[in-house]
Every structure is written in structure tokens, then in C-alpha cells.
Amino acid sequence: MDPTAKPDAMAETNLGVKEDLSAAIDKLWIRFLPEIRARVELLQAAATDRGHSAALREEAVAAAHKLAGALGTFNLERGTDLAREYELLAGRSDLPDDAASARLMAIATELGMIVDGRK
Amino acid sequence: MAHKVLIIDDEDDIREVAALSLESVAGWEVITANSGAQGLARAQEHKPDAILLDVMMPGMDGPSTFRELRSNPATAKIPVLLLTAKVQSSDQRRFADLGVEAVLFKPFDPLTLSSQIADVLGWS
Numbered sequence: 001m002d003p004t005a006k007p008d009a010m011a012e013t014n015l016g017v018k019e020d021l022s023a024a025i026d027k028l029w030i031r032f033l034p035e036i037r038a039r040v041e042l043l044q045a046a047a048t049d050r051g052h053s054a055a056l057r058e059e060a061v062a063a064a065h066k067l068a069g070a071l072g073t074f075n076l077e078r079g080t081d082l083a084r085e086y087e088l089l090a091g092r093s094d095l096p097d098d099a100a101s102a103r104l105m106a107i108a109t110e111l112g113m114i115v116d117g118r119k
Numbered sequence: 120m121a122h123k124v125l126i127i128d129d130e131d132d133i134r135e136v137a138a139l140s141l142e143s144v145a146g147w148e149v150i151t152a153n154s155g156a157q158g159l160a161r162a163q164e165h166k167p168d169a170i171l172l173d174v175m176m177p178g179m180d181g182p183s184t185f186r187e188l189r190s191n192p193a194t195a196k197i198p199v200l201l202l203t204a205k206v207q208s209s210d211q212r213r214f215a216d217l218g219v220e221a222v223l224f225k226p227f228d229p230l231t232l233s234s235q236i237a238d239v240l241g242w243s
Contacts (some may be wrong), residue, residue, distance in 0.1 A: 021144060027137070028139065035131070068204050068226075070132050
């Protein structure tokens with residue numbers, strides 16, 4: 001950025017950078033949406049399985065971790081919070097009880113809605 | 120002169136958003152690598168001014184990659200910032216104890232990622 005630029009011009013430049021970045025991130029979102037949806041579907045599948053398959057559960061914990069790191073970057077902070085909760089809950093060593101299974105399913109369902117609802 | 124930053128992350132979406140952020144907001148030159156092994160090679164080849172290194176990667180993870188970078192005289196002095204989605208304080212302490220410049224957290228704000236890095240490295 002030009003350090004000699006006047007404040008109004010700098011504000012305009014900043015706004016321009018922000019808008020350009022936002023538009024570019026929207027394009028990346030569309031490009032990566034199939035991958036993000038697949039991660040959410042994995043969470044839903046593992047929640048339905050109620051933790052019986054250790055391999056599926058492990059994959060779901062890894063997918064939740066990735067979603068937690070990524071969704072907020074795409075302005076979906078609620079998605080990050082939910083994915084983090086899923087990661088912690090599904091990552092426990094014991095099999096999820098009825099309440100935990102229901103919560104995992106509710107999180108996965110809400111994550112699906114959040115991902116599908118992003119413009 | 121624009122700074123040159125190497126981003127090492129196995130997640131395509133994160134790597135591309137971070138690269139876009141550093142290039143478009145700060146005007147820095149960005150090199151990317153999708154694994155620890157590729158990151159070591161790119162660091163040796165391009166000699167970046169800083170490395171943004173993901174913690175959880177298959178194969179060689181972030182801490183192992185960091186140790187390899189430090190053990191190679193060609194890359195030993197390059198500042199490394201870890202990038203992690205781990206929020207538990209025990210993990211954070213463990214990462215900070217490695218000797219990295221800083222630990223940054225995912226999700227990051229693409230608009231302010233470059234200023235976070237610049238603040239840590241005194242590039243402001």
C-alpha cells in the first residue's frame with residue numbers, strides 16, 4: 001500500500017481489497033464445497049453408526065477437526081464451534097451413550113444446514 | 120521488497136485461502152506445499168522469509184517438519200509459525216515449547232492473517 005496516500009484514498013483501497021478478497025473467498029468456497037459437504041456427510045454417517053465402527057469414528061473425528069479449522073475462515077463461526085464440539089465428543093475413548101449420540105446427530109444435521117445455507 | 124512466505128498445509132482449502140490472503144492483502148510472495156516432506160524441499164529451494172506450518176498432517180506432522188527444518192543449516196534460521204485448530208491449552212503449551220516464533224489458530228481471519236504474521240516477525 002502507498003504510505004503517502006491520503007486517508008480517503010487508503011480507506012477506498014482497503015475497502016477494495018476487502019471486497020476483492022471476499023469475492024475470491026466465495027469462489028474458493030464454491031470450489032471446495034463438495035469436499036466440505038463430504039466431511040459433513042461423514043460426520044452424519046458416524047453419528048448414525050453410534051460409534052460402533054472405530055475406523056468410521058476416527059475418520060469422523062479427523063473430518064470434524066478439519067471442519068473446525070476451515071468453516072470459520074469462510075465466515076461460518078457457528079460451524080467451527082459445532083465441529084469442535086463434535087470432535088471433542090466423538091473423540092472420547094468410550095462409546096457414545098444415547099444422549100451423546102443424539103447430540104452428535106444434531107450437530108451433524110445443523111452443520112449440514114449451515115454449509116448448505118452459505119451463499 | 121515483498122516478503123516471501125512458505126505455507127505448508129495438507130488441507131487444500133486452508134492452504135489456498137491463506138495464500139490468497141497473504142498475496143492479496145499484504146502483497147507477499149507465497150509458495151505452498153501440501154506435506155511436510157514437500158515443505159522441506161520447498162524451504163531449501165526457495166529460502167522463504169517465514170514459514171506458516173500446519174500442525175496436523177498425515178505422514179510428517181508439523182512438529183516433525185519443524186525439527187527437520189531446524190536440523191538443516193540451510194533452513195535452520197527461517198522463522199516458523201505454527202497454524203493449528205487445536206484449542207486445548209495442553210496442546211498450545213506443547214507447541215509453544217517447540218521453539219517456534221508463534222502459534223496461530225484456525226480458523227483465521229483472511230483479512231488479518233498477514234498483520235498477525237507481520238506483528239510476530241516485526242515486519243509492520
